[in-house]
Every structure is written in structure tokens, then in C-alpha cells.
Amino acid sequence: MKTYLMLKRAYSERPPGVSPDEDDRSSEDLIEYFLERFSREGDTVFDPFAGYGTTLLVAQRMGRIPYGVERDERRVAYARSKLHQPSHMICGDAQHIESLDVPSFDVSITSPPFMEKGEIRNPLASHSREGMEYASYIQSLKLIFEQVRRLMKPGAHVVVEVVNIKSGRGVTTFSWDVGTALSEVLTFQGEVIICHEGSLFGYHHSYCLVFSNQE
Template sequence: MDTHLTLEFGHRDPLPPGHSDEVRTPDVLVERFLEEYTVPGDRVLDPFAGFGTTLTAAERMGRVPFGVEFEPGRVAAIRDRLGDEGEVRRGSALHLDGSWFPPCDCCFTSPPFMTHSIDLNPFENYAGETTYGEYLDDVETAFRGVRSVLAPGGTVLVDVVNVREGDHVTPLAFDVADRVSDVFRFDGEVVIEWEGDGYDGTPGNYGYGFDHSYCLVFEKEREA
């Protein structure tokens, strides 16, 4: 795959009725990477499933979707959209372990984002308190859980950005790359240049102050 892609920002569907938090990954990004890294019949995991962009794309493409999501309303929205194959669990990715799902071939996910300037805990959907350092510890914990579900040789794809707030940038993408590299072999990043208007009311056409995002690529090593 090229290490630089240009994609058109957008979503296939409106948010489900009663929801206004636009946290979704553009479908085109998920589709592009699942096409590259999976084949029909593969099991695809998203431990931060949100409204189910990864899971529904996987299902559309003949893969089998497995996911975890913290917010009950989002879990219900995903269940409304998915067929009978696969599974979505309401719970915390911080407790994910290998007993939850059968071995998966690929994980495509976007963790909840954090910056230096906030002290709310993204892993409790910004309810409890935390620090940026503790957040990064939790990122590593979540990906250790992903490791327990992933088959040897499986691919982990992480959609993430750096975050600009005024004249300060939180290097979130680089910090996440660093911590997930402690769990999986890092195979580099793909830079996504976004065309189009982006999220309403947020700066940069991917939001978060920039017109590009990163898809980080990792591999779970095969056992010797």
C-alpha cells in the first residue's frame, strides 16, 4: 500500500436517531484498509466500536465483525445495523481478553482521543478523571487485550491524529504509536490527506486542527 493516500471525507449514513456526537471514522478509510489487509471470511475486531463503522464495513465486505463499545446507546445502534454473524459486546476494552471472541485476523480501530489540556478520562467517555500519562498507560492496556484476541500474524490498524489546540499540538498519533509498539511490531504509518469539508464545527478537515490523519500499521508476530 502507498504510504500516502488522498481520500474524500464523509460518512455513508447519517448518525442514528437520537445521537449527535460525530465521532465516526469515515467509511472509506475502513474499507480501503480492510480491502488491503483482510480477505472474505476473516474475523475483524474493533475494541472501540463507536457506531459500528468498522463492524458494518467488515460485514458488507464478507468479513465477520467482533466489537466492544462502552456506551450502551452506541452498542444498541450497532446491533440494529449488524446481522447475525459476529458479536458486539457492551463493556470496556481495558478488560478485553482472549475469552471474549474467537481469534481475529485483523483489528481496525480508533481509540477515544485525549490531549494534554483535558483531565477527563476518555476511557470512561470523559466522565472520570485522568492524566495524559495515565491515558497512554490505558492505551497500552487496551492493545494488550487486543493482542490476546488477535491470531499470530494478525494486523492492527489504528486511525489516530495529532491534535492542535491554538498554538499547542498534542502529538497523540506519535504517542499512541510509541505505546502500541510496546505490544506489536510497528510496520509504519500511512498518512491520509483528507479532501472535503470535514466535521462540522471542528478545525481542519479531519477535525483536530489538521487536514491529515494517520493509519498506524502493526503486526502480531507469528510464534517461532
């Protein structure tokens, strides 16, 4: 597997009302690259943190069958307005994937909400008053991907786009922490460093962690 990619961070359009500063979408060329590599026409594609549906929309364009889970209604509405099968974008909580109507899949390409060390909040529940510490959040992601694993067809892949975070709080090794936690439930195949022409929250690179369900 090539361990770096140079991409444009290109999109066919920006969802209405989303400013460049708050645009946390994965780039379409990134999704295309991994769909080419890990799926073929007619395969099922799943994103448990589907956001505006970038993974689903690129999958649809490439003749795959897309499914996603997203808790933000506004994002769900946008994705549904673009999908041939709007019901495949499920408004729900990734922490309860097993209770949602998600079929087994061939590839998942996703990016979870980010969190910094030292914060007390719950990135998985925007309206919750109960915050959590960083370590608990990483554990919650592990539990989500344990459920994701049960939906993987034999030979399926999961690609997780993440970044390390540098801020006033110091450095948060989010990519490595997610990689370590998910390696306890999935088989880590390696990382691909994505170099972007356009930046995402001030970064010109991100990591795609690639997992399978086979040793």
C-alpha cells in the same frame, strides 16, 4: 505499503441525532481500504473502540465476520440495529477485553478516544469522577492493546487511526505518543497518512498506524 491515501470521508448514512460536529466516525472508504489489504472473505475483524460500528458494518458488507466492543449504549444500539449478528457488538469496556466474548481475529481497525496534554479526565470512562493525566491515558491504551495482541491470529494486523491535536493548550502529539506506546506491545509496520476531502474536527488528515504481531 503506500504511505498516503486520498479519501472522501464518505458514509452511507449518519446515525440519527449525531451532528457533523460530534461525528467521530472513521470513514467507510478508509475501513474498506485496510480490509481489502489485510483480510479476505470469511476472516474475523475486531474493533475494540467500535463507536457506531463503522468497522463492523463495512466488514459485514464485505463478507467478513465483525466483532466490536463499545461502552456507549446508544452507539451499541445503533450498530446492533444494522448487524446481521447483533450480539457481535458487545457493550463493554475495552480495558477488560479478556473477560469479554471476543474471538481471535485477522485484522483490527480502530480509533481510540482522543485526549490532549494538560487535560485531567478519563476518556475511557465517561461517568467516572476520577480523572487521569495524559501520560496515564497513553499507558492505559498500551495495556488495552496488550490484550488485543493476545487475540491476534498469526500474521494478523492492527490499524489505529489517530491525529495530533493543536488547540489553545498547545500541541499534543497524540499520534506519535500512541505509536510509541503501542510499539512496546505490537510490531510497528509504518504509518499511512490519510488525506480527507471532508474534515474531522477541523483536520483534513489523520494517521493510520499499522502494527502486526510478527517481527
